[in-house]
Amino acid sequence: MSEKPADVVMATAWYPPYDLGGTEVYLEGLVQELSHKGLTCAVLVPRAPGAPDRYEHLGTTVWTYPVELPETRQPGSGTRRHGQFDRFQALLRQNPRAIYHQHSWTTGCGLDHLRAARAQGLRTVLTLHVAGAVCLRGTLLRFGETPCDGLVEETRCGACWAESRGAPRAAAWAVGRLPRALAARAWQGRTRLATALSARALALGKAQELDEAFELSDRLVAVCQWLADTLTRNGAPPDKLALSRHGLAASYLAEAGQAAARKRSEDTRLRLVYLGRWDRAKGIHVAVAALRSLPEKMPVELSIYAIGAAEDDGYEAEVRALAAGDSRIRFHPPRPHSEIAETLAAHDVLVVPSLWLETGPLVVLEAQAAGLYVLGSDLGGIAELVAGTKAGELLRPGSVPDWAKAIERLVARKSEGPLPKFQGLLRSQADVADDMIGLYRSLPPALAPESRLARITP
Incomplete structure (x- = not known):
């Protein structure tokens, strides 16, 4: 090597x-x-x-x-x-x-x-x-709707996964309750039906996988509290488990501070920004739909800087179609990380409309360092980073009306003066x-x- x-x-x-x-x-x-x-x-x-x-x-x-x-x-x-x-x-x-x-x-x-x-x-x-380390569905949202406690249980997890693959809820529960032996045999099959019937075996395998990972690791590190709690529920030994939250590079902290100091507020529009991946779980469509529901004369704009997802499932095209005809919504090429501080500082509010449990995301910390207000889903790591800061607001995940009302409030708030900035110490x-x-x-x-x-x- x-x-x-x-x-x-x-x-x-x-x-x-x-x-x-x-x-x-x-x-x-x-x-x-x-x-x-x-x-x-x-x-x-x-x-x-x-x-x-x-x-x-x-x-x-x-x-x-x-x-x-x-x-x-x-x-x-x-x-x-x-x-x-x-x-x-x-x-x-x-x-x-x-x-x-x-x-x-x-x-x-x-x-x-x-x-x-x-x-x-x-x-x-x-x-x-990421949540996928403990969750077959990858989101830690039970049946894609409500936050899950993360305890891997073969019937419940098997049903949840089966539904994510297209099975109706009642059928998904039936699949999750299949005898272990039948589910294990189905796992050896190569048809779509066999894959669906293997849900319980997959969930059991996930539990066994976690047990072995805990055994093989001298130490386990969780980057947020909800993930640490989830690992504990699944049997992670307390003497092995450590919580170590994200931090920002010293160079970025300096750049963000300088960019925030140069910021001017002559622009009366509320400038929203999204930075992240093209991924349905990121909920970009929620922010777009919320903005589209507001009167065209409202002084607000949304800039989207998104990078490609691992697999192109058509999501980017759907979001662009949803935004079509609204000049307030602008799509930009991804920015190199060296330009993130300046890009963020040119806006007022970071939107993080995720529909799954994030362990960060890191962009929330980056935005806080650059002096932005944060609108985020009341889920997982987003809630841990925003709650109690007085420089952000947590909203119901996926609720377009709630996001629209929050944007409208911030438009009015900006007309009265600058939005609050994060005042705490950020980890490096x-x-x-x-x-x-x-x-x-x-x-x-x-x-x-x-x-x-x-x-x-x-």
Whole structure:
């Protein structure tokens, strides 16, 4: 892998510059801060289209490995070992004394990869970033409607998943109650019906997968409180579990502060902005529909800076069609992360109309640093970041009338003066790095005297 073995091997399903979402920004910043504090990091990531076997990114070596998906399903949990897995194992062997820190839960970086690290005797840390790590549906919304407690229970979870695949509610419950043996046999099938009938087996597999992940991990990290609570409900050992919230890079905090200071308020329009992915779960259509329901003469505009989703399901086209003919709604190309602070500071309000439980999103912190008011769904991590700040408002997820009324109130409020800004202290990535150094130092067995980590003070 490298001439000098790394202190920490970061494993992730995606990494810059080939992918750039909230988790990727978080991990990129964490790697940089750990490096500044004296730890050598290496990154392992499935090879993205066009990516080489290895590349340098901001001074860190990133090693890629091919992922060939298997043609047949395997019994047991929902994970499937991909082809050329030996390439991943070979990369691990180059760092026999490293701490293995995994940040994803996918076929390309999931349970099999954690197993491999443990089999090679590495100390292991698993950070969970999304609801999909515990939820088959991926949203942690029960039947897509109300927040779930996250406890994996095979009948309930099987029914919820079956409904998400198109089964009517009553039929979904029947599928969730199928005998285990029948559901397990259905999992081996390749038809649409067999897939639907396997719902209970999938839910049971998810529970077993979580149990094994907890067993294989020396430490577990949750990036928000609701996720920590969910892991606890599913049996995560309290002595392994740590809460470490997101932080912002020091460079971004400085840029955002400067951009906010330069901001001028001569524009009487209320300027709303969305930054994120083209994804139905992000609820962009809710904000668009809310704005469209308001009188055309109302001084408000919405700027949408969205990046492509992993799979194009037509959502972007639907949102554009919904906004057609309304000049107040503007679509822009995605901004590079180096321009996010300036982009945000040119607006008044960040809209985060998500329909699922976010663990952040990081853009809320970025907006708070840039002096924006936040309108967000009263769900998960959004609620944790906005509640009690006096610089934001939480709304019913998916309720177009509620979002329209909130926008109308803010239009009137801006006509009387600037909107409130976040006044609290924001965590930095240096704070996150200190959390991780403390956690790494607590790992069994005791660190060797020559380890750099033993000499670093968080």
